[in-house]
Amino acid sequence: MAEVNVHCVEKLQVLRGMVDLLPSETILWQHIEESANRHFKKAGVSEIRTPLLEATELFSRGIGEATDVVGKEMYSFLDRGNRNCTLRPEGTASVVRSVIQNGLTSQGPQKLWYSGPMFRYERPQAGRQRQFHQIGLEFIGFGSPRSEVEAISIAWDLLKELGVTGLNLEINSLGNDEDRKTYRKNLVAWLEENFKSLDSDSQTRLKKNPLRILDSKNPSTKALLTNAPNLKDFLSKESKERFQKVEDELTKLSIPFEVNPMLVRGLDYYSHTAFEITSSDLGAQSTVCGGGRYDGLVEQLGGPSTPAIGWAIGMERLILLLSRNEPETYYSPTYYLVNRGEQAESFALKVARDLRYHNQNVELDLSSAAFSKQLKRADRSGAKWAVLIGDTEAKEHEVILKDLRSKKEERSKEERLKLKDLLKRFS
Numbered sequence: 001m002a003e004v005n006v007h008c009v010e011k012l013q014v015l016r017g018m019v020d021l022l023p024s025e026t027i028l029w030q031h032i033e034e035s036a037n038r039h040f041k042k043a044g045v046s047e048i049r050t051p052l053l054e055a056t057e058l059f060s061r062g063i064g065e066a067t068d069v070v071g072k073e074m075y076s077f078l079d080r081g082n083r084n085c086t087l088r089p090e091g092t093a094s095v096v097r098s099v100i101q102n103g104l105t106s107q108g109p110q111k112l113w114y115s116g117p118m119f120r121y122e123r124p125q126a127g128r129q130r131q132f133h134q135i136g137l138e139f140i141g142f143g144s145p146r147s148e149v150e151a152i153s154i155a156w157d158l159l160k161e162l163g164v165t166g167l168n169l170e171i172n173s174l175g176n177d178e179d180r181k182t183y184r185k186n187l188v189a190w191l192e193e194n195f196k197s198l199d200s201d202s203q204t205r206l207k208k209n210p211l212r213i214l215d216s217k218n219p220s221t222k223a224l225l226t227n228a229p230n231l232k233d234f235l236s237k238e239s240k241e242r243f244q245k246v247e248d249e250l251t252k253l254s255i256p257f258e259v260n261p262m263l264v265r266g267l268d269y270y271s272h273t274a275f276e277i278t279s280s281d282l283g284a285q286s287t288v289c290g291g292g293r294y295d296g297l298v299e300q301l302g303g304p305s306t307p308a309i310g311w312a313i314g315m316e317r318l319i320l321l322l323s324r325n326e327p328e329t330y331y332s333p334t335y336y337l338v339n340r341g342e343q344a345e346s347f348a349l350k351v352a353r354d355l356r357y358h359n360q361n362v363e364l365d366l367s368s369a370a371f372s373k374q375l376k377r378a379d380r381s382g383a384k385w386a387v388l389i390g391d392t393e394a395k396e397h398e399v400i401l402k403d404l405r406s407k408k409e410e411r412s413k414e415e416r417l418k419l420k421d422l423l424k425r426f427s
């Protein structure tokens with residue numbers, strides 16, 4: 001007798017740190033994406049889409065070998081042609097590469113935005129994933145402090161418009177290259193004196209990326225750093241005036257902010273204004289939006305010397321903040337079609353289509369279940385109106401409208417009308 005081959009099929013699961021977005025969640029994602037799209041249009045910012053996969057060198061050159069992102073978080077591999085490839089860990093380097101490669105820099109300053117997945121091999125936790133998503137803005141070819149204020153206010157207003165609460169804006173000036181060089185020297189000297197008191201992570205950083213130590217989350221290091229040399233004292237007169245201008249303009253726009261001298265941001269390419277928007281409604285991963293000026297990057301990636309400023313919003317953190325609201329706030333059909341009976345069901349197909357031609361959101365019940373069951377579903381869908389269709393209505397080309405969102409006592413009121421009269425309401 002042949003041996004019975006028992007297959008034990010293991011359940012396939014997503015990779016650690018990767019997340020499925022289910023229909024109940026995509027409603028909110030779409031709402032955010034649509035709001036962002038509208039918001040950028042109003043501000044004259046155009047969308048750019050770049051590939052998810054890039055040459056590894058783009059990020060090692062653009063972001064810097066000494067950063068956490070390049071040092072230990074990238075998804076890199078050799079492709080079948082032995083090219084060193086990396087799934088993009090952030091958007092800025094790709095946008096800058098594309099702008100240079102396609103000669104956009106010669107067409108004048110560019111106001112761009114992007115959105116999509118990014119990949120970083122991090123320890124997953126709430127608000128931190130290995131595939132996560134960002135919406136980002138890049139102003140390339142803009143050098144004035146005013147462009148920084150415009151970029152910040154676009155981020156601030158988008159978050160406000162979406163209904164995010166507990167927002168805090170923190171800003172800092174990292175000065176120009178010269179300022180940072182002098183500061184770095186002083187900081188390193190001070191850190192070396194205090195080497196023994198630093199946590200081990202910061203001790204390693206001292207050699208590779210000393211400024212990043214200011215960003216440490218370690219409580220004892222944080223306490224120690226309150227006595228460290230302050231970047232502010234090393235800014236040139238020019239850098240100081242520039243930063244003052246940013247502060248003044250933000251104040252005039254009534255955008256509240258705090259100056260945080262410890263804010264340095266993780267990536268190498270920042271200069272002058274750096275900023276973060278946090279929300280007190282988020283836990284440990286409280287930064288929703290981070291950005292700043294990166295005047296050296298275009299040149300570093302082989303383009304002409306070009307000033308630039310940008311930011312990125314972390315979608316997952318934004319979702320955490322907004323998902324406490326009722327999903328109906330973001331999408332529900334206006335009409336829910338309750339229909340049963342042979343003629344009714346065929347007529348309902350036409351009613352759904354006609355209403356959609358008139359730009360209405362319509363959900364057609366396809367179950368043929370009892371009216372009472374369908375009505376319950378209509379209620380749950382969040383629709384404003386139930387449209388009741390039986391064979392009698394179908395014969396007469398009529399529908400019965402039932403208001404689902406009015407007060408209880410008025411709910412029993414139903415209105416019978418010809419389909420063509422219902423459609424007239426929209427023309």
Ligand code: ATP
Binds near residue numbers: 132289
């Ligand atoms: P953090 O200090 O939280 O690691 P970061 O400085 O690495 O942030 P940026 O590179 O500036 O973050 O990215 C901008 C925004 O993208 C962050 O403020 C955050 O909202 C989001 N973000 C970054 N990494 C992740 C991640 N692994 N998962 C989810 N969101 C992320």
Ligand code: MG
Binds near residue numbers: 266
């Ligand atoms: Mg990070």
